[in-house]
Amino acid sequence: MIGHIWGLFTNPGQEWIAIRDRGYTSQQVFFRYVIFLALIAPICGFIGTTQIGWLAGTAPAVKLSLRSASVFAMLYYMALLVGVAGVGAMIHWMARTYCEEPKTFDQCVVVTGFAGTPLFLLGFIHAYPVLWVNLLFGMLALAFQIRLLYTGVPIIMQISEDRGFLFSSAVLGVGLVALVAFLATTVILWGIGLAPEFVAGLPGLSSA
Numbered sequence: 236m237i238g239h240i241w242g243l244f245t246n247p248g249q250e251w252i253a254i255r256d257r258g259y260t261s262q263q264v265f266f267r268y269v270i271f272l273a274l275i276a277p278i279c280g281f282i283g284t285t286q287i288g289w290l291a292g293t294a295p296a297v298k299l300s301l302r303s304a305s306v307f308a309m310l311y312y313m314a315l316l317v318g319v320a321g322v323g324a325m326i327h328w329m330a331r332t333y334c335e336e337p338k339t340f341d342q343c344v345v346v347t348g349f350a351g352t353p354l355f356l357l358g359f360i361h362a363y364p365v366l367w368v369n370l371l372f373g374m375l376a377l378a379f380q381i382r383l384l385y386t387g388v389p390i391i392m393q394i395s396e397d398r399g400f401l402f403s404s405a406v407l408g409v410g411l412v413a414l415v416a417f418l419a420t421t422v423i424l425w426g427i428g429l430a431p432e433f434v435a436g437l438p439g440l441s442s443a
Contacts, residue, residue: 236264236268237271239254239349240356243352243383247382247387248390251349252390254391259341259345261340261343261345264344265316265319265344265348269348270316272356273316275355276355276357279358279360280364281308283361284307285300287363287364289366299434300434319344322409322413326347326406326409329402329405330402334394334398336393342391342392350383350384354380357372357373384406385400385403388402389402
């Protein structure tokens with residue numbers, strides 16, 4: 236299943252057709268693809284934030300304590316898994332509006348799991364936590380994910396390109412709402428005492 240990654244980047248249309256023809260189940264996508272790719276960002280983020288530290292301009296690097304980085308890595312991993320399942324469920328619900336025939340939950344998770352490939356792979360850049368580098372590659376990954384979404388929805392859902400465009404736009408809107416909710420949840424967690432522990436010794440930062 237990992238072999239689909241190359242095709243999604245080089246020839247998305249043909250690869251989506253191949254994925255559709257394989258008839259993957261949601262369990263296969265989740266347990267043979269998503270759970271492994273979702274590990275990239277938490278692991279690389281843990282390494283980057285504890286060994287290198289976040290770099291922004293000429294300011295000293297800001298590192299996280301091992302304990303704090305471990306907690307955030309686990310929460311990050313869980314958020315990615317819940318996000319895939321949650322968006323898949325939303326696609327399944329919206330399919331009643333955009334698809335003439337009923338669609339299975341398997342098809343919806345296939346779209347979510349494989350369309351999320353660029354952002355999963357973006358996790359490698361977290362090992363080098365320079366702010367502008369992460370922002371640049373993050374925008375590129377997001378752009379390619381949107382391309383995969385708009386290419387894959389009509390193929391997997393077996394609908395016209397016009398309906399696929401509207402469906403994909405709705406899915407994109409749901410994804411943006413989910414992102415805002417994730418950021419809001421992060422702020423709330425910080426406010427109730429789950430703020431990270433810094434070890435850079437900068438003024439105003441707590442040390443481990």
